[in-house]
Amino acid sequence: MxxxxxxxxxxxxxxxTLVLDTAAEMATVAGREVKKLPALRGRTVVNxxxxxxxxTRISFEAAAxxxxxxxxxxxxxxxxxxxxxxxxxxxxxxxxxGADAVVVRHPASGAPHRLAEWVDGxxxxxxxxxxxxxxxxxxxxxxMRSRLGRLDGLHxxxxxxVLHSRVARSNVLLLSTLGAKVTLVGxxxxxxxxxxxxxxxxxxxxxxxxxxxxxxxxxxMLRVQRERMGDSYFPSAREYARRYGLDGPRMRxxxxxxxxxxxxxxxxxxxxxxxxxxxxxxxxxEQVANGVSVRMAVLYLLLGGNNx
Ligand code: NCD
Numbered sequence: 001m002x003x004x005x006x007x008x009x010x011x012x013x014x015x016x017t018l019v020l021d022t023a024a025e026m027a028t029v030a031g032r033e034v035k036k037l038p039a040l041r042g043r044t045v046v047n048x049x050x051x052x053x054x055x056t057r058i059s060f061e062a063a064a065x066x067x068x069x070x071x072x073x074x075x076x077x078x079x080x081x082x083x084x085x086x087x088x089x090x091x092x093x094x095x096x097x098g099a100d101a102v103v104v105r106h107p108a109s110g111a112p113h114r115l116a117e118w119v120d121g122x123x124x125x126x127x128x129x130x131x132x133x134x135x136x137x138x139x140x141x142x143x144m145r146s147r148l149g150r151l152d153g154l155h156x157x158x159x160x161x162v163l164h165s166r167v168a169r170s171n172v173l174l175l176s177t178l179g180a181k182v183t184l185v186g187x188x189x190x191x192x193x194x195x196x197x198x199x200x201x202x203x204x205x206x207x208x209x210x211x212x213x214x215x216x217x218x219x220x221m222l223r224v225q226r227e228r229m230g231d232s233y234f235p236s237a238r239e240y241a242r243r244y245g246l247d248g249p250r251m252r253x254x255x256x257x258x259x260x261x262x263x264x265x266x267x268x269x270x271x272x273x274x275x276x277x278x279x280x281x282x283x284x285x286e287q288v289a290n291g292v293s294v295r296m297a298v299l300y301l302l303l304g305g306n307n308x
Contacts, residue, residue: 020297056136062292106129139295158182184203216254258281
């Protein structure tokens with residue numbers, strides 16, 4: 001097993017499949033009255049969050065607790081980070097406290113990679129800047145596999161603000177490893193030139209959402225990340241929604257079996273309408289539930305649940 005999970009590219013097909021299979025076992029714990037396993041008793045997991053987050057932080061916390069680990073939640077607000085402490089000094093503090101795993105979210109792309117050089121424990125990237133978010137890609141792959149029965153040969157459209165999306169990047173890497181085909185869809189200003197080929201050969205780009213819908217098994221809508229952009233990327237929110245938002249009529253162009261995903265948080269009415277988000281094709285709530293099982297699997301495997 002690998003020591004850190006920093007990128008979707010850290011996982012080969014065998015390891016990624018092991019994570020998904022382990023997550024399926026972990027999911028059975030969620031259905032029990034006592035939702036706890038002793039696997040990580042006595043181990044310490046630190047959640048180090050330098051960026052706002054609701055579901056990802058809670059999901060990692062729930063995952064670590066279900067495995068009986070001791071969990072320390074460290075948020076940059078109200079800590080010495082607010083007093084200017086560097087990432088390195090924070091890392092050394094965590095190290096001194098005996099962290100076995102550090103789950104980190106940071107606005108700077110690459111921060112988890114730096115952290116991995118400074119601590120002895122495992123580092124899990126919970127989202128770094130516009131770079132990567134590998135556990136989101138794993139939970140998305142898990143959700144596709146459980147709804148559609150396979151990943152190999154699936155056609156997945158990832159739609160919207162690809163430029164600022166760490167979710168898109170990690171998904172392209174992982175899905176191509178697992179044999180799915182990805183088409184990136186959005187306005188040209190939000191799909192970096194050459195990104196598709198640079199991330200994974202075989203990834204396509206299309207600027208016309210209506211053209212790809214009849215041909216996909218999965219459509220993954222991305223949040224328009226207004227906090228990371230000025231307003232020059234598209235003419236207006238209304239114009240964006242008209243061209244690239246998923247609404248009821250567009251959803252009905254999908255094949256009957258196709259599913260609709262979104263990592264959350266959603267801008268309802270912008271990239272997705274409530275009719276679509278709340279429809280039976282939507283897996284948005286399942287994705288959140290699956291996130292806990294997948295993160296349990298990641299922590300369990302990284303911390304040597306089966307070989308230490
Ligand atoms: C994503 C993130 O923070 O990268 N959300 C998440 O982790 N559930 C996507 C987003 O913020 O749009």
